[in-house]
Amino acid sequence: MPFFRKTILCSIIALYAFFSIPLHLNAAEPGDYIAIRKEGSGKLALVLNKPDAFGKKESDWAKSLDTIVHDGLDFTRIFSLLSPPLNVKEMKDKQSVTINFGALSSVGGEVYAGGTVSNKAGSINFDVEVYEIASAKLLFKKTYTGKEDHLRSIGHAFCEDLIELLTGKKSVFGSKIVYVSNKTGFKEIYECDFDGHGVEQLTNSRSISLTPALSPDGRYLAYTDFTSGRPALYIKNLADKKIAAASKSGVSIAPSWRNNNEVATTLSFEGDQKIYLIKPDGSLSRKLTNNRGIDVSPTFSPDGSKMAFVSSRNGQPQIFIQDIQSGETRRLTFSGRYNTQPSWSPAGDKIAYSTMENKGEIDLFVINADGSGLQQLTRSAGENEHPAWSPDGGMIVFSSNRQGKKKLFVMSSTGENQRRLLQSEGEEMQPSWSLFRR
Numbered sequence: 486m487p488f489f490r491k492t493i494l495c496s497i498i499a500l501y502a503f504f505s506i507p508l509h510l511n512a513a514e515p516g517d518y519i520a521i522r523k524e525g526s527g528k529l530a531l532v533l534n535k536p537d538a539f540g541k542k543e544s545d546w547a548k549s550l551d552t553i554v555h556d557g558l559d560f561t562r563i564f565s566l567l568s569p570p571l572n573v574k575e576m577k578d579k580q581s582v583t584i585n586f587g588a589l590s591s592v593g594g595e596v597y598a599g600g601t602v603s604n605k606a607g608s609i610n611f612d613v614e615v616y617e618i619a620s621a622k623l624l625f626k627k628t629y630t631g632k633e634d635h636l637r638s639i640g641h642a643f644c645e646d647l648i649e650l651l652t653g654k655k656s657v658f659g660s661k662i663v664y665v666s667n668k669t670g671f672k673e674i675y676e677c678d679f680d681g682h683g684v685e686q687l688t689n690s691r692s693i694s695l696t697p698a699l700s701p702d703g704r705y706l707a708y709t710d711f712t713s714g715r716p717a718l719y720i721k722n723l724a725d726k727k728i729a730a731a732s733k734s735g736v737s738i739a740p741s742w743r744n745n746n747e748v749a750t751t752l753s754f755e756g757d758q759k760i761y762l763i764k765p766d767g768s769l770s771r772k773l774t775n776n777r778g779i780d781v782s783p784t785f786s787p788d789g790s791k792m793a794f795v796s797s798r799n800g801q802p803q804i805f806i807q808d809i810q811s812g813e814t815r816r817l818t819f820s821g822r823y824n825t826q827p828s829w830s831p832a833g834d835k836i837a838y839s840t841m842e843n844k845g846e847i848d849l850f851v852i853n854a855d856g857s858g859l860q861q862l863t864r865s866a867g868e869n870e871h872p873a874w875s876p877d878g879g880m881i882v883f884s885s886n887r888q889g890k891k892k893l894f895v896m897s898s899t900g901e902n903q904r905r906l907l908q909s910e911g912e913e914m915q916p917s918w919s920l921f922r923r
Contacts, residue, residue, distance in 0.1 A: 534599035553640030668911030703921030707740035729767035837872035862900035
């Protein structure tokens with residue numbers, strides 16, 4: 486059974502390659518964050534109260550914001566979201582509100598978030614307060630403002646701030662996922678929000694568009710397209726919609742951005758398939774690999790100093806790491822006979838990849854960048870391919886046919902909470918999660 490039998494691109498590559506646990510909360514000083522130290526699978530117990538509102542329109546906004554915030558925070562799997570007790574607040578008027586921290590503690594809450602929605606000259610004001618329940622200490626207070634059609638952005642802005650407050654890390658909110666779908670009858674590239682909302686079609690070649698990759702700043706989309714009759718690299722400026730093609734003839738496949746000004750891809754214009762750096766205008770920057778065998782699927786460390794890639798130089802495809810400056814290369818994977826599709830984590834410490842098991846299943850693994858700590862993420866669930874990290878490193882999106890057709894799934898970086906991302910027609914594959922937030 487060919488490893489990549491269900492996509493044209495991967496068929497071409499196959500022709501080339503032989504190829505309840507306590508959770509501790511520390512109160513923050515000014516400018517600090519609340520450190521969440523998880524042990525095991527512990528989650529932060531967050532009591533999330535529906536925003537108060539005075540007026541019909543304001544109440545509708547509050548209801549929508551409550552749903553947006555709840556769903557957004559639930560998606561991250563960081564929190565245990567608790568419903569507030571009935572006596573959580575005593576309100577004498579709009580300005581006089583008393584929070585019952587004893588009642589909040591009785592339901593097991595550790596952090597409380599609540600607020601008020603009001604109408605200011607036609608704009609929404611979302612005033613939010615966050616407290617540590619045990620100490621009744623105010624941790625965070627902020628007002629979010631925007632128009633009615635920006636309710637989702639307003640709610641997610643609060644979610645992003647809350648997670649950064651409690652973890653000291655950036656979150657997935659505002660990030661985008663690009664992927665391939667054939668729901669129109671052609672393989673085109675689409676984009677969606679981190680949680681599967683806001684799907685937008687980015688290509689309309691009515692041919693075959695594959696392996697999308699967004700530049701770190703979100704300005705460019707690099708992808709492989711068959712419009713010319715062969716797989717060629719295209720780079721689309723998402724602002725002005727201009728498209729540049731790689732200037733070299735031959736096959737060009739599987740792009741990956743090193744930084745905002747260089748994208749790596751496999752080219753065949755010199756005969757053998759090697760990895761090169763290309764500029765956004767399509768011109769050649771330089772060659773990165775020069776050993777015997779096929780080199781494909783580049784991915785870079787966060788600082789761009791190292792590249793992981795797949796090579797057949799030792800026989801079956803395995804993953805190697807190359808230092809960009811010196812060119813020194815070492816083999817990373819030794820377990821598994823067919824390892825491919827590496828993806829370097831945003832923290833730089835881990836690489837996710839797919840491997841073909843002896844029984845023909847394709848599973849996802851994570852390995853430390855030094856070759857230690859191999860961990861299997863999927864098992865007994867069909868073919869699982871193309872892992873891609875979320876910008877905070879806490880989640881991975883991937884493609885799986887476990888329900889029949891190939892669909893996008895997300896999971897935690899440890900393999901937990903695997904669930905489907907989109908509910909749409911056709912197959913979905915080859916996801917890439919952007920570092921850029923909008």
